[in-house]
Amino acid sequence: xxxxxxxxxxxxxxxxxxxxxxxxxxxxxxxxxxxxxxxxxxxxxxxxxxxxxxxxxxxxxxxxxxxxxxxxxxxxxxxxxxxxxxxxxxxxxxxxxxxxxxxxxxxxxxxxxxxxxxxxxxxxxxxxxxxxxxxxxxxxxxxxxxxxxxxxxxxxxxxxxxxxxxxxxxxxxxxxxxxxxxxxxxxxxxxxxxxxxxxxxxxxxxxxxxxxxxxxxxxxxxxxxxxxxxxxxxxxxxxxxxxxxxxxxxxxxxxxxxxxxxxxxxxxxxx
Amino acid sequence: xxxxxxxxxxxxxxxxxxxxxxxxxxxxxxxxxxxxxxxxxxxxxxxxxxxxxxxxxxxxxxxxxxxxxxxxxxxxxxxxxxxxxxxxxxxxxxxxxxxxxxxxxxxxxxxxxxxxxxxxxxxxxxxxxxxxxxxxxxxxxxxxxxxxxxxxxxxxxxxxxxxxxxxxxxxxxxxxxxxxxxxxxxxxxxxxxxxxxxxxxxxxxxxxxxxxxxxxxxxxxxxxxxxxxxxxxxxxxxxxxxxxxxxxxxxxxxxxxxxxxxxxxxxxxxxxxxxxxxxxxxxxxxxxxxxxxxxxxxxxxxxxxxxxxxxxx
Numbered sequence: 001x002x003x004x005x006x007x008x009x010x011x012x013x014x015x016x017x018x019x020x021x022x023x024x025x026x027x028x029x030x031x032x033x034x035x036x037x038x039x040x041x042x043x044x045x046x047x048x049x050x051x052x053x054x055x056x057x058x059x060x061x062x063x064x065x066x067x068x069x070x071x072x073x074x075x076x077x078x079x080x081x082x083x084x085x086x087x088x089x090x091x092x093x094x095x096x097x098x099x100x101x102x103x104x105x106x107x108x109x110x111x112x113x114x115x116x117x118x119x120x121x122x123x124x125x126x127x128x129x130x131x132x133x134x135x136x137x138x139x140x141x142x143x144x145x146x147x148x149x150x151x152x153x154x155x156x157x158x159x160x161x162x163x164x165x166x167x168x169x170x171x172x173x174x175x176x177x178x179x180x181x182x183x184x185x186x187x188x189x190x191x192x193x194x195x196x197x198x199x200x201x202x203x204x205x206x207x208x209x210x211x212x213x214x215x216x217x218x219x220x221x222x223x224x225x226x227x228x229x230x231x232x233x234x235x236x237x238x239x240x241x242x243x244x245x246x247x248x249x250x251x252x253x254x255x256x257x258x259x260x261x262x263x264x265x266x267x268x269x270x271x
Numbered sequence: 272x273x274x275x276x277x278x279x280x281x282x283x284x285x286x287x288x289x290x291x292x293x294x295x296x297x298x299x300x301x302x303x304x305x306x307x308x309x310x311x312x313x314x315x316x317x318x319x320x321x322x323x324x325x326x327x328x329x330x331x332x333x334x335x336x337x338x339x340x341x342x343x344x345x346x347x348x349x350x351x352x353x354x355x356x357x358x359x360x361x362x363x364x365x366x367x368x369x370x371x372x373x374x375x376x377x378x379x380x381x382x383x384x385x386x387x388x389x390x391x392x393x394x395x396x397x398x399x400x401x402x403x404x405x406x407x408x409x410x411x412x413x414x415x416x417x418x419x420x421x422x423x424x425x426x427x428x429x430x431x432x433x434x435x436x437x438x439x440x441x442x443x444x445x446x447x448x449x450x451x452x453x454x455x456x457x458x459x460x461x462x463x464x465x466x467x468x469x470x471x472x473x474x475x476x477x478x479x480x481x482x483x484x485x486x487x488x489x490x491x492x493x494x495x496x497x498x499x500x501x502x503x504x505x506x507x508x509x510x511x512x513x514x515x516x517x518x519x520x521x522x523x524x525x526x527x528x529x530x531x532x533x534x535x536x537x538x539x540x541x542x543x544x545x546x547x548x549x550x551x552x553x554x555x556x557x558x559x560x561x562x563x564x565x566x567x568x569x570x571x572x573x574x575x576x577x578x579x580x581x582x583x584x
Binding site for chain 1: 299320321323325326328330331332333334335336337338339340341342343344346360361364365368369370
C-alpha cells in the first residue's frame, strides 16, 4: 500500500480521542461512544486515503466524506482540528449557540463538512448522488460514507444499497462502524441486523471485513476499496467508547457526557 | 421556449420544461418508477445518461438529489404528489435545511386525479411543504404555465416543490403569456371590483367559469391565479382585499393550503370576509375527476355561490 505514517496516525488518533472526550465534557452533551468507535477510521481516511486539501476544503474535486451517523460529530470536528481546518476555540464551542460545531454535523455551519446529518439513514443516498455527479463530471474523486450498525435498521439504507449497484456506481465506499450498540441498548437486543456483510454482498457490493481499530488494516482496506472500481462495503469491527475503559462496550455512553471524575480518569487513560 | 404546447395537463408542461432545459448540462432528472406518469420520460428517452431511475424508493431519490446538488447539478425529481409526502422528512432534513437546491415535482395531485381513489388523492402536499423554511411551493394551472414556471426553477436559488395535475385543463395562458409569469408573483386573470377569487392549480379554470357566471348575475369578480403558494404574493392579496370579499379555491385541504396562506396574510394585514373552497377535512374515493370534484364541492357554481353569500352579508 502507498506509504502512510502509521506512527503519526496513531498519535493523531490519540489527540482526536482526547478532543472527543474534552468536547463532550465541556458541552455536558454529545455522543462520545460512537465517536470513539469510529475515530480510527476517520484518521485512516483523512491521513491515509482521502483526496482532501485542508487549505482548501471547498475544492470542487475533493473526495466527499459523508458522516451519516451525524451524532458522531465530535469525531469529525476532532480530525478537522488535527488538519487545522478548525481551531481549538471552534471545538470549545461544541453544541453551544452560534458555534460552527453544531450538535450533528452540518455542511451549512462547518468548513470541511460535506453533509448535514442528524436524521439517520440518509447518508448512503446522498453519497450515491455525489458518486453519480463525479461520474457525470468524468472525475475520479471518490465518495466515502460512514454508517452505524444501528443506523442500517433504516430501510432507506437498503434502497440506496440496491440503487448503487443497479446504477453501477463503482466510485463509492460505505464503511459500517460495527460497534454493536445503539441509543437504547445493544443492537442485538434492539433489532438484530444480522450478517451485515452478506446483506451488502447480496446487493452486489464487494465486502471487506476489518478490525476497525487497526490503522494499518483500515487504511489498506480503504485503499483497496478506492481502487476496486466497484461499490465496496467495509464492515469494521469496533468497540463503542474505544480507549476509555468505562465507556467501552457500555450503552450508557452512547449519548452521555462524563462527569468531572470520569473526565479526569478518561484523560489520564488517553494521555 | 420552443413553440406553444398543445392543450394538455400541467404534468405535460413539466415534461416539456425538462426538455427545454436539457441544453444546460447541470440538469439531471430523477425518477421513482413514475416517469411515464410525471412526464419526465421524454427527457429520459433523449438523455438517458442524465436520468437516474431509482425504483420505487422516494426517500432514496430525495437524498440522491441532494448529493447531486452538492456537486453542482440541478436535479429535477418527480413522483406522485402523494408519494412526495413519503419523502417529506428527507426533503426537510436532507434538502431544505441544508440549502441544497433540489426541485421535486408531485404529479397527480388533488381530487382531480380521480379514479385511482383516496390513496392517490394528495390533498396535504402543498400544506406540508409550505411549512418548510426556504422551500418554494407552486401549483400551476395549465400546461403552458407549468412549462414556464418549471423552466424558471433552473436559476431559482431555493429548493422547490411543484404540484402538477394528471388531467387536462383548458389553456389559461398562451405560451407567450406563460413566459411572462414569475415565481412568487400572482397573475391577475380578470379584474372586477365586487369580489376577488384567488385560486390555484386546476381550480383556476373553475374560478374563471365562476366569474363568468357571476358576471351574468351582475357581479364583477377579480380572478387571481396564485400559482406560487410560497412565497405567497402578499401585495396581491392585500390589493384583492380592497373588494371586501375574498373566496379562495384549491383542490387541496382547506387546512394548510392556499386558503390558509391567504387567511394568514389577511388576518395580519387586511382583515377581510372570506370563504374557502377546498376539501373539508375528508378523504376522497374513486370516481371520474368531475364526479369527485363535484362531491367535494370543488365547482365553479360553489365558488360563485360563496361569492354571493359574502356579498349578501
